[in-house]
Amino acid sequence: MHSQVRAHPSSGRGRPAGGSEGKRAAIVLAARRLFLRDGFERVSVDAIAAEAGVSKRTIYNHYGDKERLFLDVIGETYNTMIGAVVALMDKYLTDLPDEAVEDGIIAFSREVAMFAARTPERTAVIRLLMSEAPHFPALLAMEARPRGITASIAERLARLDARGLLDVPEPQDAANHLFALTMGQVNNRSMYGAIELSEDEVTRMATSGARAFLRAYRPR
Amino acid sequence: MHSQVRAHPSSGRGRPAGGSEGKRAAIVLAARRLFLRDGFERVSVDAIAAEAGVSKRTIYNHYGDKERLFLDVIGETYNTMIGAVVALMDKYLTDLPDEAVEDGIIAFSREVAMFAARTPERTAVIRLLMSEAPHFPALLAMEARPRGITASIAERLARLDARGLLDVPEPQDAANHLFALTMGQVNNRSMYGAIELSEDEVTRMATSGARAFLRAYRPR
DNA sequence: GTCTATAAAAAGATAGAC
DNA sequence: GTCTATCTTTTTATAGAC
Known part of the structure; x- marks a missing residue:
């Protein structure tokens, strides 16, 4: 075998x-x-x-037993990875000057997409979570976590809306859209890291995704 | 194979x-x-x-041996699922009357998202593909297939652009964005079916995603 | 081509000495 | 707490009869 x-x-x-x-x-x-x-x-x-x-x-x-070791280790790794993504969110999208909002969001999108594509521990743990969740229901207890990621984005978008720099009536939805157009595209296309993507591909995806987001949410 | x-x-x-x-x-x-x-x-x-x-x-x-049986069966199942998605694409997005383009795209998005959420064979085979691909490189030979899905969307979007009903300079990118905002959102949030989503959740996601797409690609 | 029976190896988990 | 040695079950794959 x-x-x-x-x-x-x-x-x-x-x-x-x-x-x-x-x-x-x-x-x-x-x-x-x-x-x-x-x-x-x-x-x-x-x-x-x-x-x-x-x-x-x-x-x-x-x-x-083996199962408990697995759940312990994967749970800890997953939390670590979610933390890393949230930290990335918090690092960008803050204190953007009025005239640099669009460039800032594009740069943020590239950074996040590149992180998604180039952190094998993150993709591996998510692949593992997806494939093992049906056999270890305890893993599903972690499902609530990813909300933290988009919640963090939503908070920033609401602030940009308040400053009149974006038109975001529903920040949580908009955050989901920005996520889907950047990290989500990378996740789907690479099958969470199972397929290797070139740096150019990732950059192009993130850039075009961010631009579409901006066209949808730019103040009129 | x-x-x-x-x-x-x-x-x-x-x-x-x-x-x-x-x-x-x-x-x-x-x-x-x-x-x-x-x-x-x-x-x-x-x-x-x-x-x-x-x-x-x-x-x-x-x-x-067992491996060959697995590759055979999974390959056939995957191709069947891709075919079902492409057929869905071809069924919708055709012959939309001028005044119903936006409603048509929203309806299409809901349909596609619901299909993504409610076809366990599809999510199961993709989860399996993702988790087993590192151990069976032969599975990666199927990676090219999903392009067919967005290519099908791109073709329709280009036609709508030609009729002046949408503003889609790069149909392939736009198709990726529509996919990401609908089916992609469902894939990511449900972890390809590992987490159950309610019908309401799916509908809301697809609708808000389609509306964001339309804001980004509506003619000005 | 199909079946029953059987290798041969590897897995999870445990006994008991130190 | 840690180790070596072992038990028991399950696995993939094959022999040989019909």
Whole structure:
């Protein structure tokens, strides 16, 4: 059959060997790497133990079973990725000078689209979430999170509306549209990272998407 | 790779339920059902054999190994789904009377978004494609297909532009935008069907997306 | 072509020593 | 807490009869 997961035992060695906490961290790191790369079913607990440089029994002592380890690790990774996207949102779209709103939104869109296309951990964890959610309903508890992303955009758009720089009667809808026209386009076209997109493609998509957004929401 | 019904070696016509061709069809049906529901790794050849009502050995005689059966079945299912979407595109967006273009595009968007949300075979096969593509590079050969969908939209938009009913200088970009604002929104928000969306939610998303599209591409 | 029966390997989880 | 060694079940794939 196709290759089974066999990690190199050496790759996990050399870390602070001492305490229980160090081993736990090594397990999390190894599990994240392997789960994101190969999915739940294709990764064996043996492989995680080898990659982390601990025995399999130690993993079972810490987490009880493979499923719990998976949910723990993926949940944490997902939250980290959502946080990174929200941070990106907060970094841009703030304090745009009146005359640079349109350029600012275009630059923001490019940045966000490029981030979407070039952060393999983000795409991998979302692909994993989508494919495993039917088998681990607990994963669906995280569904509410992405709202935070567009909520963050909506807040900025409402501010731009208040300054009369955009015409955004429904900020939440508009935020969804900006998201769909930039990051959403990248997600769909790349199949969440399964298909590689060139930098040019991403830039063109984001730019044309942002321009369409501006035509729709520019004050008349 | 591609999966067509093989030419029957002995019989001239028909398909006796107990014959080789009948069994092959039963295998395909069972495999599609189980793979779409549970993914590649979670489905055993034993389970497929039981579901199809044939022996495991018969499956191996027909397909050689599990991977080939999977690629065959998923490839055929994916092509079928793409065809259904393109057919939907072709059904709408044609012969819109001058005064009903905007309403027609909104109706089209709702229809397409609802189809996207309510066709579990479509979402399941795309989720499967995304999650398995890294392990089966052959699946990536299908990546070119989705272009057919937006190309179909682009053609209609260009026609509406020629009639002066829309202002669409770049039909392919505009088609991508309409797709992103309707079906794309549904795909992203539902995580390709992993999260259930209410009918109201889908309708609201599609309607607001179509209206944003129209504001961006309405003639001035 | 199709079936029953059976390899051969790998998986998740546990026992018991230290 | 951690390790080595082992149990039990399930998996893919094949042998050989009909």
